[in-house]
Every structure is written in structure tokens, then in C-alpha cells.
Amino acid sequence: MSWLKTQLQEFTAAWNRFWFDSVTDSTLSSLGLFRISFGSVMFVFYLTRIPDLAFFYGDDGIMPLSHLNSLEFIAWHPTVFTWLTGITAIHVAHAVFCCALLTLALGLFTRVSAITVYFLHLMFLNRNMSVMFGVDTIGTFYFLYLCFANSGARYSLDAKWRKKANTRQGPFSHIAWRLMQLQVCVIYAYSGLEKLKGTRWWDGSALWDVLSIGNMQRWDLSFVAHFPILLAGAVYLLLLWELYFSALVWVPRLRLPMLAFGVFLHIGIFLFMNLPSFGFMMISMYLLFLKGEEVEAALASLFRRLNFERIPG
């Protein structure tokens, strides 16, 4: 019984340490850099949606309201675009969304921008779920958590221009940052576990299958058929990395190698499978695992090279 009590006490202490007692202002540097990179990637990503607004979201488009309302999905997925149906209104809403993404990336009215982005993002997703893919669904989590995080405290126009800007890490911002870190772990853990169900991941031939997907090919990689051992090795390495990322990224000595492998992996996915937005979005999330001191040192070094006297914002 006393063993159980000790375990419970240790767990409570660890829980409190993780969520409440490890608040540090240096985290704001990681959050600031994450906001810039994530916001920029998403800004470019959603700009590319502009030519398709009428096709995706207009009532004469691919998802008419009559059909949307007949789908089970609509339960608990409200959207303002069920009554704001004019194509002009959709264009205006999307313009506001893109502007808010830009101001979020720049750190101008950061909190208001984050809330605007999250709300409109959900409205567009709920209007037509058939055109969403990984970047949209992962983005939802981070837009939500950014509403609570003090991500505009550093490297932002808010910090530069507004005298009353909050430059301290508060409890809710800290919790939001922790939730963002955990979400990366959840994504990789599930992704790895789901792969274990597949026979092709077990027998090591999965990478060949992925490279074979016709509409994702960038180059003719037929030559890799002569190096099956490399393909199988890469599959098992990827599986191990995905499965253990969520545990090993918290081990100080393994944190940077785990993140470095992820960067390498996502650049590979970008190069060979033509998925740029997904790769850059995931890489930007790794910034949440960097210590504030590391971010500050890296930026200071970068700006010294660029002959800036100090880091703007």
C-alpha cells in the first residue's frame, strides 16, 4: 500500500513539474520562432487555396449545401458558411483568414490573429471536409493552442511596438506549449502504431510502395529496385523512429538526434514525394522542443552573420 502511495506521490510531483512548475520565460523564444515558421508555412499553404474557393466552398461547387446537410459529418461541425453562402462572402472570409495568418506570423495583434485564424480555419474545414488532408487537420490543433500561448512575446511586432506587451510566460501559455509538444508525440506514436498493422511495413517493402504512388512521384527512382536492402533498412529505421519518438525526444542526450532525424525524414518526403507543406509544417513543430537558449544563440549567430546588431523584436 505504501509502495502505491509513493508511486502516486511521484506521479503527482512529475505531473505538477511538467504542467505547472517548469515555467520559464526562455520558452517564449521557442514559441516566438515557432509562431513565425508555422505561421509562414500555413500562410503560403492557404494562399494556394484562393483559386479554388468557388470550386471547394461555393454552393455551385463540389460540395453543395444540400449534400453537406445530408452527411453525418455535419453533426457537431458547425460552419458559418451554411448561411454565408455568397462567393463574395467566402472570398472576403478567406482574405481575412490569410491576413490573420500573416499578422500571426509577424506577431501583430498576435492573440486576436490566432483566435481569428482558428475560428475561420474551422469554418472552412467544416464547410467541405472532403478537400482536407494532413496539413489541415494537424494545423487545427496548433491554431487552437496558439490562442492560449503567449507566442507574440518575442520576435514579434507586438513586442517591438506595444509598450504593454506581456513578456512573461504565464501558466496557460506554458500549458499550451506543453500541449503542442505532446501533440507532436501523439501524431508520431499513432502513425508508427498504425503502420505496425500493415504487412508491408513488417516485411520492409513499404518504402517501395510509397515511392510507387504515381501521382506523388517527382523523379524516376527505378534504380532503387536494385537496392532492396536499403529500402528495407530505411523502413525499419523509420518505424523505430516513429514508434520511439514520443519517449526519446524527452531524453536530453537524444532530443537533438531525434529531431535531426525528423528534419532529414521530412526533407526526404518533400524531395521524393512532393509534399512540401506537410514537411515544413512538421519541421516547424520541432522548434517547440528547442530550449529558449538554443533558439536565442542560433538567431544571434544568424543575425551576426547578416550584420544585424541585434535580433529584431
Add this chain to the structure above:
Amino acid sequence: MYNCVYAHRNPHGRGRPSLDEAHREYREIHLSKLHKRLISAFLIFHLLGVLTAPNRSSFLTGSLAPVYQPYLNLLGLASTWAFFAPEPFYAPIHIDYKIERKNGMPVTARFPEADNPYFFRDRFNRRISLARFVLATEGNLKGMFVHYLCAQYPDLQSVQLWSVMATVNSLQQVQKEGRKITDPAELQTQVLGTHYCEEK
């Protein structure tokens, strides 16, 4: 609600290595016990939802659905994370269509196009997702795709539809038979019928 003071070490540190060990300037936040408990209860609720939702077929997720479905759906957090899993390959699938018009030549086309025609790849990715969704049910095919074509071509008389799926060459076929990974091994065509526009 809370006061902040600086502490120069982790007050609960037990000498275990953690990501936070290098952060020497922790700021202890004095939340009352009640506040900590309330926030913790909410975090447990939230995390349980976020952790179980991706495993949609599990008994646990099913049992918790009455509580979590509204919460996660409203916030947009009911997502699955199965990238290229459980099986990595999904065959590129297209919809071929032939439109017969009252005034004018028939129109024959493919959706989405065989090769990405867009500068930004993401536009093509959305269309790939869309084609899969459309082909998932007969209702989607009629309510979305046929409806869209009817709106685009007011003089549409009928539209014939086919789904076209490309299978790929195996590693052995490329290795031994000199085929290319980029060539489809076979195009499997399935007739989806002839459809007409609803009368307005």
C-alpha cells in the same frame, strides 16, 4: 489568481534527467491547490479525448463517444493519424467522365488530371482527397460530382462515369523485367453508370 516568483532550481527536481533540467530559471507559479486540481482535471479530460479519438474502432473510444464526440468535433480535434498506414500504398484513382450536351460537342475529361498541372502541389493533393471522398459512396458521386457537372454545363443531357485505378509494378518487375517505377502496371476501370441532372 496566481503570483509569479523566480526560483533558481526546479523545486521538485529529483535528479532525473529531463528536457527541463537545462532550464535553470524556472518560475514557480503559485496556483492554489484548487486551481491546480481543476486545471489538471480538465487536462486529463482533454488528453484522454485527444489520445483515444484517433483509435476510432476501439471499444474505449466507442464508449467515450457520447462525451467526447461533441467536444472534439466542435473544436476540430477528432482526427486520425495514419499516414501511409496501415498499408503504405494507395492506388492513384481518377474519375473519367463523358458529358453529352444538348448544344455542342461531348466533353471527355479526367478528374483529377493524371499529372499535377498546378504550380503549387497542394492544389493537386486536395483534388486527390476529393476524388477518394467522391468515390467512397454512390451518394457522394451523385450529390457532389454529378451535381457539380450539372451546374457547370447547363445543357448537360447525361454524363457517363468511370473510376480508373492505376496499379504499380512490383520491385521484382522493375528489377528483372526492366520496367519503370513510374509506369502504371495496369489501369483498372470500373463503370459507374450514366447519370442525369435533377430537374430544377
